[in-house]
Amino acid sequence: MSQDQRIRRIVIVGGGTAGWMAAAVISRNLAADYAQIDLVESPEIGTVGVGEATIPPLLTLNRLLGVDENEFVRRTQATYKLGIQFRNWGRLGHEYVHPFGAYGADLDGIAFHQHWLRLRGLADVDAIDAYSLPIMAMKAGRFTRTSDDPRHVHSRMAYAYHFDAGLYGGFLREMAMARGVNRIEARIVDVALNPDSGFVEAVVLDDGRRIEGDLFIDCSGFRGLLIEQALKTGYEDWSRWLPMDRALAVPCEAVGAPTLYTRSTAHDAGWQWRIQLQHRTGNGHVYASAFTTEEAARDTLLTHLDGKPLADPRPLRFVTGRRKKAWNKNVVSLGLASGFLEPLESTSIHLIQSGVTTLMSLFPDRRFDQADIDKYNSLMREEYEHARDFIILHYHVGERDDSEFWRHVRATEIPDSLKERIDLFRSRGRVMGRHEDLFAHTSWVAVMLGQGITPEGHDPMADQSPAAEMAARLAQIRAVIRNGVSAMPPHQQFIDRHCRADAPAAKEPA
Numbered sequence: 001m002s003q004d005q006r007i008r009r010i011v012i013v014g015g016g017t018a019g020w021m022a023a024a025v026i027s028r029n030l031a032a033d034y035a036q037i038d039l040v041e042s043p044e045i046g047t048v049g050v051g052e053a054t055i056p057p058l059l060t061l062n063r064l065l066g067v068d069e070n071e072f073v074r075r076t077q078a079t080y081k082l083g084i085q086f087r088n089w090g091r092l093g094h095e096y097v098h099p100f101g102a103y104g105a106d107l108d109g110i111a112f113h114q115h116w117l118r119l120r121g122l123a124d125v126d127a128i129d130a131y132s133l134p135i136m137a138m139k140a141g142r143f144t145r146t147s148d149d150p151r152h153v154h155s156r157m158a159y160a161y162h163f164d165a166g167l168y169g170g171f172l173r174e175m176a177m178a179r180g181v182n183r184i185e186a187r188i189v190d191v192a193l194n195p196d197s198g199f200v201e202a203v204v205l206d207d208g209r210r211i212e213g214d215l216f217i218d219c220s221g222f223r224g225l226l227i228e229q230a231l232k233t234g235y236e237d238w239s240r241w242l243p244m245d246r247a248l249a250v251p252c253e254a255v256g257a258p259t260l261y262t263r264s265t266a267h268d269a270g271w272q273w274r275i276q277l278q279h280r281t282g283n284g285h286v287y288a289s290a291f292t293t294e295e296a297a298r299d300t301l302l303t304h305l306d307g308k309p310l311a312d313p314r315p316l317r318f319v320t321g322r323r324k325k326a327w328n329k330n331v332v333s334l335g336l337a338s339g340f341l342e343p344l345e346s347t348s349i350h351l352i353q354s355g356v357t358t359l360m361s362l363f364p365d366r367r368f369d370q371a372d373i374d375k376y377n378s379l380m381r382e383e384y385e386h387a388r389d390f391i392i393l394h395y396h397v398g399e400r401d402d403s404e405f406w407r408h409v410r411a412t413e414i415p416d417s418l419k420e421r422i423d424l425f426r427s428r429g430r431v432m433g434r435h436e437d438l439f440a441h442t443s444w445v446a447v448m449l450g451q452g453i454t455p456e457g458h459d460p461m462a463d464q465s466p467a468a469e470m471a472a473r474l475a476q477i478r479a480v481i482r483n484g485v486s487a488m489p490p491h492q493q494f495i496d497r498h499c500r501a502d503a504p505a506a507k508e509p510a
Contacts, residue, residue, distance in 0.1 A: 005365040011213035015041030018335025019219035020172035027179035053346040073499035076163035082134035096450030101158035104131040117458035142488035153484035227333040234324040249284040253307030291405040389418040429455035
């Protein structure tokens with residue numbers, strides 16, 4: 001009989017969203033007696049906290065973890081999100097929406113937007129927003145969850161959340177510890193490597209304890225304690241395409257009912273996010289330090305807040321890119337230890353989710369087969385590069401030339417993979433990608449149209465039905481969406497009825 005090679009000890013280095021999401025997913029997927037799971041986190045290291053906006057795949061993770069949605073929303077002081085509103089991106093004074101879900105419905109096997117491209121300009125054909133249920137619900141401030149009945153228009157709803165990232169980490173921690181994950185609160189002072197294999201054998205704590213493991217998950221943030229400091233994996237710098245390297249984050253008082261979208265407002269040297277939770281609003285300014293100063297960026301951020309700031313802006317420095325190997329030897333990196341993409345399209349939490357779920361599909365034994373490691377690295381590289389190209393699109397395509405920053409990003413040579421997508425869309429509005437791509441064709445259509453690309457034509461296959469007949473079908477879709485939106489309750493009313501969070505306790509005066 002062959003020797004038992006199963007992973008018996010898993011050590012997660014770092015807490016926060018990345019560490020506790022890894023702990024929750026791994027403990028959910030492994031039998032209670034399969035492996036010991038230790039998570040080491042230092043009380044001295046805070047979380048970055050830029051990941052308060054999410055995208056729809058998080059709902060899949062919540063179902064995997066057995067999360068009750070109402071409890072989750074209450075516990076994280078969350079609101080619902082139907083897309084992202086972009087202001088001043090394609091040009092000053094212009095705004096557009098990148099929605100979740102699809103535009104209309106495919107007709108005669110042809111993508112909906114191709115029929116719209118064919119008929120645009122006719123008197124009875126509205127702007128493409130009118131054919132998106134999430135956009136129209138967003139504009140009306142109404143929300144309901146997705147219907148399980150495929151015949152119901154509400155089955156076309158797709159949504160995500162805005163939440164407090166710190167509370168989310170605590171929510172996951174509670175779940176993981178209930179499943180047997182052992183939390184160790186200590187600072188790591190050394191990493192022990194095997195002299196023959198170069199694998200990580202243990203981490204050494206400041207109290208002298210040595211925590212040994214077979215598989216290590218590095219969630220230590222930008223410093224990459226294991227993946228970089230110990231294993232010298234290397235980092236692929238993408239700042240030539242995405243020169244943003246600084247951010248300032250600040251919460252402010254909530255003003256008015258929470259919106260159903262993340263707002264992204266472009267400024268002279270970057271952009272500002274606004275994310276409304278139930279009891280506060282998260283804000284931040286992502287900018288390129290080569291084109292502005294921290295003082296000017298701070299002034300821009302504070303000038304554009306909706307309410308009174310609740311703290312001083314907190315600075316963050318980063319280099320956009322990814323680790324050359326997300327999995328090296330017996331170390332898998334997640335979150336900021338694996339790479340960083342600015343939160344323009346709310347990908348940070350999703351990339352953690354993708355990393356840990358992909359790990360579970362290629363879960364190793366102690367032999368650590370190189371084929372599994374290579375496949376994992378290939379999949380994560382494709383995931384990061386796909387998201388990278390989508391973010392570059394927002395900067396490269398558009399009309400803004402009112403500052404040195406915008407002239408620079410518009411003139412920068414882009415990856416061939418993105419150039420091919422843009423050229424294909426300019427020609428006939430075509431969007432080709434893999435089924436498993438994070439951003440489906442609706443996302444590319446929304447941003448390309450929103451940034452000002454007007455296709456020269458459309459798919460000839462859309463010409464098979466008479467124009468008048470197809471215009472009538474589009475009008476019917478529009479009417480169904482209007483009725484579907486009117487049947488939804490207001491966003492705040494939905495929250496009050498199902499998942500209202502208690503207001504945070506007031507802090508004692510110093």
